[in-house]
Each structure stands twice: as structure tokens, then as C-alpha cells.
Amino acid sequence: MLIHKKSDVIPSEITSKENFENRRTIIKAAGASLLSASGIVTGLFNNNANAAISKQKINAYLKSKYGADEKLTPYDDVTTYNNYYEFGTSKSDPAVESRLFKPSPWTVSIEGAVKKNKQIGMDDILKLAPLEERIYRMRCVEGWSMVIPWIGLPLSKLIQWAEPTANAKYVEFVSLADELMMPGARVPVLDWPYIEGLRMDEAMNPLTIMAVGLYGEVLPNQNGAPMRLVVPWKYGFKGAKAIVKIRFSETMPKTAWVKAGPREYGFYANVNPNVDHPRWTQSSERRIGGGLFTRRIKTQMFNGYVEEVGQLYSGMDLSKNF
Ligand SMILES: Nc1nc2c(c(=O)[nH]1)N[C@H]1C(S)=C(S)[C@@H](COP(=O)(O)O)O[C@H]1N2
Ligand SMILES: [Mo]
DSSP: OTTOOSSSOOHHHHHHHHHHHHHHTTOOOOOOOHHHHTTSEEOOOOSOGGGGTSOOEEOOOEEEEEEOSSOOOOHHHHHHSOOOGGGOSSTTHHHHHTTTOOOOSOEEEEEESBSSOEEEEHHHHTTSSOOEEEEEEEEOTTSEEEEEEEEEEEHHHHHHHHOBOTTOOEEEEEEOOOTTTOGGGGSTTSOSSOEEEEEHHHHHSTTOEEEEEETTEEOOGGGTTTOEEEOTTBBGGGSOOSEEEEEEESSOOOOHHHHHOTTTOOSSOBOOTTSOBTTBOOSEEEETTSOTTSOOEEOOGGGGOHHHHGGGGTTOOTTTOO
């Protein structure tokens, strides 16, 4: 994000999709995901390259009470216009460069202020709670947004399983940084691994989920397979992908973007149209999928989730705690 200019539309992005379509025909399908092994999904890969990383239906999930009453961003935009610097810094890179990424087997380590350190595999995480669909507005700090039908489980269920102690005031999420499978992780654009964090009450809020799918299918690699954080009232960079470690702590985690640019990216990162980024406005956004020349729409306080999360920040100066 530091490397982006004021305008969030750059020429390379306009042709990116075309390049992607051409390149995808030469790539073959990779390995099967763990969700199929656990019986939660069925369906085999076909020879469509994109199917290597998704196209596995998730059979059983609840339609949740949470959902934006808005037009969904098309699947192709959700899965080809991504930020995932471990796979490159342009929007079209992750869909292409993550094709051979293997999201299974997968184990998550639980550390820090917990009864005892432990590990949990993806299959056991999926048993912690029924999967739910959550249609959320997502707002990137760069000034664009999407509406995505995620499938996941409340983060609170995983935290309950983790058994944090009374000292746990914050939760830290660590993404995988594998230089072999992730070409972008060899490039020092960020201090790897990617780290994000939440205050405990934010993490326990019912809106906060661990996503394992989208559009009724297993999460594509470029969207953070096998499991990524989704916090819809915060800027998209909070949503750490491919999480391998969850650490509870008494002190505020040092997150990757705060380390990279503390004046530009805060720990809270709540969507706030009244607090501009030092280099661009946050008062409006471009909804992806409507074409490049559609009018920008107004950004809403807490991305429109004021009723659900506004009380978490009562008494805080949001221009200081940005
Ligand atoms: N590990 C990791 N997680 C990440 C990022 C990243 O570069 N690496 N980018 C973040 C940013 S800036 C955004 S906007 C969202 C994008 O998620 P999406 O591609 O699924 O829409 O992922 C977030 N999670
Ligand atoms: Mo972002």
C-alpha cells in the first residue's frame, strides 16, 4: 500500500485480467484441499486452472442473519483483484502466483497468554462451529471496496477453544511466509511474516470471522486459503491470510503495516470517512466490478457497521487511534 499512488487505478491493473486469462490456460491443477478430506466439501478438480484453487463446493453452511443488502461483487473480481504481497504486489499477481500453493495439510499454533500452548489442524477448526455465510462489505485502505459472500466460523469459537488467560488483552495473527511457495515473500516489501492483531473485544465480536470459503466454495488460495481473518468494519489489511499462528498477549501487537508506516496505518484501522490517510481521502470509495468509470460512493463510518461495533470505541479519540 505504501507503494501506491493517490489514484488507485493504475494502467497495469486495466490489462491484468486479460493477462490472467491467457496465462491460466497453461497451468495445471494442483493438490486437493483438506476440506475435502474432512468430508465438508465434495467435488473433484477439473482441468480448468482456476479450479485448482477453488471450485470445490462447501455442502453445509448456514445462511446467517448478517448480510449486506447490496449487489455482490462478481466472483471473477473477488478472485483476480487481490492484495496478497506474499504472492506479488500487483492486484493480478496472487491469482496467478498462488496456483501451486498447497493449503493442506495445515496446522495453526496457539501461543502466548493461554492455559497451554497447543496446535489445532484445519479439520478440527472446522468442527468448532457450523459454517455460516456472511455477506460483508469490504473496504481496502487504498480506496476500493467489494461485497463478498464469505463462509466461515465466528473467531470467538476458536478463541474459546484456545483458552486464553486473563492476561490476554490482544490477539495476534501470523500469516505463513514460505519463500518456496510464496515468491513475494522473498522480496522485502514488508517485514515478513505478515502480522495483524485485534483487541480481545474486537476479536470476540460476533461480526469477526475466520473465513474458509467464499461464494459457496472453498477459499481460493489468492483469498487466503485455508483460513483468513475477516473484520468487516476495518480496512482490508486487518484480514490476515493463510494464518499459521495465533498469539495472545497483554500488549498491543506490532503489526506489519504499523511497522511499515506508523503515520499512515494504525493498529485499529477502523473504516472512518472522517480520518483521511495522509496521502489520500478516505471519504469515498470505488466499488469494484462496476466498471472503471462508475461514480465513487460515500464511505460509511465503521464501513456501515456502527450499530454492531460502535460501542467498542466509545470514549476513544478515533483521529488519534486510527
Ligand atoms: N498475509 C497477507 N494478508 C493480507 C494481505 C497481504 O498482503 N498478506 N493484504 C491485505 C489487504 S491490504 C487486503 S485489502 C485484503 C485483501 O483480501 P482479498 O484479496 O481476499 O480481497 O487482504 C489482506 N490480507
Ligand atoms: Mo487493503
